[in-house]
Amino acid sequence: MTDVAVSHLDELEAESIHIMREVAAEFERPVLLFSGGKDSAVMLKVAEKAFWPARIPFPLMHVDTGHNFEEVLDFRDRRVAELGLEIVVASVQESIDAGRVTEDKGPKAIRNRLQSVTLLDAIESNGFDAVFGGGRRDEDKARAKERVYSFRDEFGQWDPKNQRPELWNLYNGRHKKGEHIRVFPISNWTEMDVWQYIAREAIELPSIYYAHRREVFLRDGMLLALTPYVTVLENEEVIEMTVRFRTVGDATCTGAVESPATNPEDVIIEVAASRITERGATRADDKFADAAMEDRKKEGYF
């Protein structure tokens, strides 16, 4: 008996695999952005499936702000070694040292926005023509309008008003030298899909995604981790709590949530009950303006 019902995870996975194979076949030098976060971990698993039993036919790249959670770097290095892949680490600190970018001053300065320059420099110097990102359309209003194949001009800019129509599963990756395409293979996945997939496939994640004791302090409505990269202000109080992270980015602007969830199944229950988006709850970088993401994306952000 043929079972014709398709589960949504199977359908999403099949779509993402299709996209990755198209890119591998049509581009000279693709690269997959791997931060060690959950979305990039899922993307990496899909890439493994797409080319199995062969190795993933492109390198990985991490844009390193220098403000990392140690657990995430450990996880990154372990996965890269397991898969036998090459990883390019593009360093924001090196961009600062070389005078390519200027760091904001003050205790609340963050490096998030600086990453765009480091990323674009690395894309150019390595000659990458397709860059896989783990962005999802449910994350943000600007992302909701972005194509799976998102064209970038020679300055790395996104022009939201001049996007290529994208129909069926026919992707147009044509570009001139110096231009590139950002590819978002998990565009159609939601935060819930990602967690269901992590549970189903038993995908390993950095331990900070699950409940642990940590010293945190409250800043602008967010629980920030006490790390060597932040300066605690006088009116801020450091307390130890049981927390986990819903997203993982730069340690100075990624907030934790109080949570007892120790495994993917617990997290799924939490996500289902949550009334706040993952970025709204835990990302200072998205709180600047209504169009914060759109503006950063135009500059070449992920």
Added chain:
Amino acid sequence: MELLRFATAGSVDDGKSTLIGRLLLDSKQIFEDQLEAVERTSREKGFDYTNLALLTDGLRAEREQGITIDVAYRYFATPSRKFIIADTPGHVQYTRNMVTGASTADLALILVDARNGVVEQSRRHAVIASLLQVRHLVLCVNKMDLVDYDEAVFDRTCADFSEWASKLDITDLAFIPVSALHGDNVTQHSPNLSWYGGPTLLHHLEHLYIGSDRNLIDSRFPVQWVVRPMSDKFHDYRGYAGQVAGGIFRPGDEVLVLPSGLTSTISAIDLYGGTVHEAMSPDSVTIRLEDDIDISRGDMICRPQNAPTVTQELDAMLCWFSEKPLQENAKYALKHTTRSVRAVVRNLHYRLDVNSLHRDETTGSLGMNDMGRVSLRVTAPLFVDEYRRNRTTGSFILIDEGTNETVGAGMILGTGD
């Protein structure tokens, strides 16, 4: 859980954004921080009410101009189904966005204002849904509260629309009266519409049968990528990776490979770490064959008794996206399944007026957002089916070779004149 993709078309005036906002709110997909941001912006702009359109209008230009200009994708899930909404603008100058949204949709949701009934825009949306072969159509008669929930108004609107729809290629049509503003009949039945015996909109979306929409008859497998691990463990492994575009493939099946015309037998179908006993659309798998024959990207694996048409002549309905008009004899890059070729426009038969269905046979070009019937000749054979029969092997895009922009989308009607 099954996935249903649907496209909505319409303008703010129809209450489309309110309806989507209602579906998202009632299924708890709008979060407090999103609602807060929308309430704050609504206050700042001096609106009397929370403008739910601000949730869906994502780009700065859209918020500034108060219009939707691009397709936005929205996601929600209920305990029985997961939904992807392609939310598209309704104005005629955004036909291309509507076509884009409809290209992957299982269902099209067309909204009309009960006070105005079926208008030109609703008819255009129905034509596009029909041309793009969206199998299921729902006409949502909104703002029933503004016509005192009058059954006669609803019946008249349905009759008007049915008459128009009979000229189109639509297999499943449903009519649902709602008031998105008050939530009547969107996710819950309403005493205001007690004369209406049908399902709520959400119930309809949750229970619509889509299992037979996939083509499980014509086996089609466009090869995307040849997997050759070149490792000690998989020394002689050679597999053909792709996404099934129709039919069912099983180990032991005899297959025909195009364009070589060689036949072989499927020895295994691989899916990460193991094998599967069958593969069907939309599975992404890797097929291995018993014989070592030359197969590369762009080739098609099918069945000897059921093969697509091999042709260099295409007859197609084309939707034009570019400000630079389509001209007869112009050349473009063409992408069909995993094959890229060049195409020349040999003949533009007519431009279709999507409002009236009138065929203008005097036209010499297609402008942006126009649709028309064309004949093309391509530089290498393609393996095609009629779009009505198979959306994947029946569709293609045209690309301007100078600018690299996607300038047109085609639905194959046949081969040649």
